[in-house]
Amino acid sequence: xxxxxxxxxxxxxxxxxxxxxxxxxxxxxxxxxxxxxxxxxxxxxxxxxxxxxxxxxxxxxxxxxxxxxxxxxxxxxxxxxxxxxxxxxxxxxxxxxxxxxxxxxxxxxxxxxxxxxxxxxxxxxxxxxxxxxxxxxxxxxxxxxxxxxxxxxxxxxxxxxxxxxxxxxxxxxxxxxxxxxxxxxxxxxxxxxxxxxxxxxxxxxxxxxxxxxxxxxxxxxxxxxxxxxxxxxxxxxxxxxxxxxxxxxxxxxxxxxxxxxxxxxxxxxxxxxxxxxxxxxxxxxxxxxxxxxxxxxxxxxxxxxxxxxxxxxxxxx
Amino acid sequence: xxxxxxxxxxxxxxxxxxxxxxxxxxxxxxxxxxxxxxxxxxxxxxxxxxxxxxxxxxxxxxxxxxxxxxxxxxxxxxxxxxxxxxxxxxxxxxxxxxxxxxxxxxxxxxxxxxxxxxxxxxxxxxxxxxxxxxxxxxxxxxxxxxxxxxxxxxxxxxxxxxxxxxxxxxxxxxxxxxxxxxxxxxxxxxxxxxxxxxxxxxxxxxxxxxxxxxxxxxxxxxxxxxxxxxxxxxxxxxxxxxxxxxxxxxxxxxxxxxxxxxxxxxxxxxxxxxxxxxxxxxxxxxxxxxxxxxxxxxxxxxxxxxxxxxxxxxxxx
Numbered sequence: 001x002x003x004x005x006x007x008x009x010x011x012x013x014x015x016x017x018x019x020x021x022x023x024x025x026x027x028x029x030x031x032x033x034x035x036x037x038x039x040x041x042x043x044x045x046x047x048x049x050x051x052x053x054x055x056x057x058x059x060x061x062x063x064x065x066x067x068x069x070x071x072x073x074x075x076x077x078x079x080x081x082x083x084x085x086x087x088x089x090x091x092x093x094x095x096x097x098x099x100x101x102x103x104x105x106x107x108x109x110x111x112x113x114x115x116x117x118x119x120x121x122x123x124x125x126x127x128x129x130x131x132x133x134x135x136x137x138x139x140x141x142x143x144x145x146x147x148x149x150x151x152x153x154x155x156x157x158x159x160x161x162x163x164x165x166x167x168x169x170x171x172x173x174x175x176x177x178x179x180x181x182x183x184x185x186x187x188x189x190x191x192x193x194x195x196x197x198x199x200x201x202x203x204x205x206x207x208x209x210x211x212x213x214x215x216x217x218x219x220x221x222x223x224x225x226x227x228x229x230x231x232x233x234x235x236x237x238x239x240x241x242x243x244x245x246x247x248x249x250x251x252x253x254x255x256x257x258x259x260x261x262x263x264x265x266x267x268x269x270x271x272x273x274x275x276x277x278x279x280x281x282x283x284x285x286x287x288x289x290x291x292x293x294x295x296x297x298x299x300x301x302x303x304x305x306x307x308x309x310x311x312x313x314x315x316x317x
Numbered sequence: 318x319x320x321x322x323x324x325x326x327x328x329x330x331x332x333x334x335x336x337x338x339x340x341x342x343x344x345x346x347x348x349x350x351x352x353x354x355x356x357x358x359x360x361x362x363x364x365x366x367x368x369x370x371x372x373x374x375x376x377x378x379x380x381x382x383x384x385x386x387x388x389x390x391x392x393x394x395x396x397x398x399x400x401x402x403x404x405x406x407x408x409x410x411x412x413x414x415x416x417x418x419x420x421x422x423x424x425x426x427x428x429x430x431x432x433x434x435x436x437x438x439x440x441x442x443x444x445x446x447x448x449x450x451x452x453x454x455x456x457x458x459x460x461x462x463x464x465x466x467x468x469x470x471x472x473x474x475x476x477x478x479x480x481x482x483x484x485x486x487x488x489x490x491x492x493x494x495x496x497x498x499x500x501x502x503x504x505x506x507x508x509x510x511x512x513x514x515x516x517x518x519x520x521x522x523x524x525x526x527x528x529x530x531x532x533x534x535x536x537x538x539x540x541x542x543x544x545x546x547x548x549x550x551x552x553x554x555x556x557x558x559x560x561x562x563x564x565x566x567x568x569x570x571x572x573x574x575x576x577x578x579x580x581x582x583x584x585x586x587x588x589x590x591x592x593x594x595x596x597x598x599x600x601x602x603x604x605x606x607x608x609x610x611x612x613x614x615x616x617x618x619x620x621x622x623x624x625x626x627x628x629x630x631x632x633x634x
Contacts, residue, residue, distance in 0.1 A: 017448045026348030027346050027348050028346055028347060029344050030343045030344075096448060098447055110451070111451025111523075112451070117451050118449070119445040119516065119517070120344070121339065122439060123438035123439065126444075127415070128438045129436075130415055131415055133428070134427070134428025134434050135428070139459060139460055141459070141482070142458070143456055144456055200436070200437075206428075206434065208429075
């Protein structure tokens with residue numbers, strides 16, 4: 001084997017990356033309980049939360065906190081523990097420790113040393129949402145949380161619109177209505193979507209509809225606002241056009257404010273502007289302040305906000 | 318709530334979508350065992366495989382086959398079962414029933430009727446590979462199997478090269494070397510990657526390296542060829558250029574054989590051709606027949622195959 005290809009070194013400890021429940025404490029695997037009992041040490045994002053799981057299943061393994069605020073300080077000691085040939089399990093508050101989760105740096109560092117990283121699979125909020133949605137296609141992406149504002153948000157929305165695959169996003173309940181409105185503008189009202197709340201818990205709920213109807217429901221306040229939400233965007237139906245302006249951003253990488261060639265057909269851009277203004281009117285009719293509505297549509301389309309202020313009233317849209 | 322937004326209807330049966338182990342039979346959750354025992358019926362991709370799980374955990378629920386070859390015929394009866402108010406669990410041979418798996422049509426149909434679809438989370442080969450890789454970024458995509466040849470394969474490779482996110486692919490062991498070679502050409506030799514085999518099983522193995530070193534290892538036959546493989550492609554390192562030709566394909570949607578504008582800088586295209594020829598030479602040096610090497614590099618780059626035949630010998634590359 002090439003010396004540049006690294007695999008388990010053998011004598012070191014093993015880093016078990018253990019999935020834990022995302023709500024229902026019954027969503028724990030038999031092997032995860034065995035591993036959590038057998039290892040010398042468990043690094044946990046929030047030891048209070050993990051203690052609840054340990055109490056339920058009578059696990060007494062020593063817990064050390066390992067989270068975003070201390071991981072730089074604690075990673076060297078955990079690596080030393082592994083190098084000394086002792087096993088370690090990593091858990092987060094919920095689900096499969098991975099991306100955006102504390103511990104990713106530890107896993108990457110141990111993997112880079114050629115250490116053994118053993119996944120102990122189990123619950124994941126991403127996969128649970130894909131399953132519950134009933135609309136997942138054969139290929140899909142996980143997008144995490146969208147940036148809250150600005151050019152980064154516009155670029156990510158444009159990419160989502162340009163991608164015909166299923167996507168999973170997370171959103172805080174207080175921002176759900178704004179994000180659904182932006183998604184509806186970016187990806188089109190008709191694109192199928194689902195909203196999953198409290199998966200695996202008592203009040204588990206999945207709502208399905210088009211992005212337009214879900215955005216309208218959220219704007220009208222008819223979607224329960226408790227708990228973090230997973231948004232699943234279905235595949236783009238064949239032949240469904242994306243927003244004209246976004247098509248242009250995606251194809252040329254040129255967004256608002258950047259110099260660039262005009263679109264091929266000025267009529268198409270006008271059609272995109274008309275659609276964006278209609279969306280502003282719809283939001284205003286739903287009770288959103290005009291300035292806020294213009295901001296949201298501008299964020300989703302990349303069109304200049306000032307071009308959206310002179311939107312017609314809802315009655316004439 | 319808008320009538321276009323659908324949620325659980327209440328009196329119907331519940332469709333539990335139950336994750337099962339991907340290798341290690343201990344990767345089963347307490348709740349999945351409860352659900353599989355409690356439902357009236359379990360629809361299984363291969364009842365012989367599910368019977369092994371049932372035997373291990375002393376589950377005696379009635380099993381009916383529901384797989385790719387019979388799902389059109391069996392879906393109506395399963396929907397009727399649910400409509401009659403009886404619960405149903407859906408399992409596949411391994412992992413989380415979803416995309417590309419039998420049963421997706423049943424889930425979509427029941428969701429479209431507003432039926433309750435309850436995920437019972439557990440093992441997933443996609444997430445296990447992301448975790449084991451140690452190189453997953455905060456956003457990622459699942460690409461399934463690449464098309465085996467032709468324009469579809471070229472387009473998917475070009476998209477992977479154009480995407481800076483982490484991606485997970487599956488591949489059959491006999492095609493691993495060819496796919497890694499194509500990925501190295503498309504995404505660049507230096508892009509970090511991992512190959513996961515037999516995850517959760519006794520001979521679990523994760524190899525990490527650059528796409529170039531992993532492709533070379535696979536071509537040299539030093540990677541075990543048993544069992545299906547997950548390939549994880551890490552995030553594109555900041556500043557790392559993609560293959561020049563792919564950059565053009567991604568930006569313009571123009572691939573081999575399609576009329577289109579020349580690249581901005583002919584020198585860049587020549588550089589891409591030189592790199593592609595060097596890759597052909599490398600493959601030939603690794604023992605791949607020249608015609609096959611040219612085919613692979615053509616597939617990965619979109620460059621005409623005949624331009625690649627006159628590649629220099631490995632000694633002069």
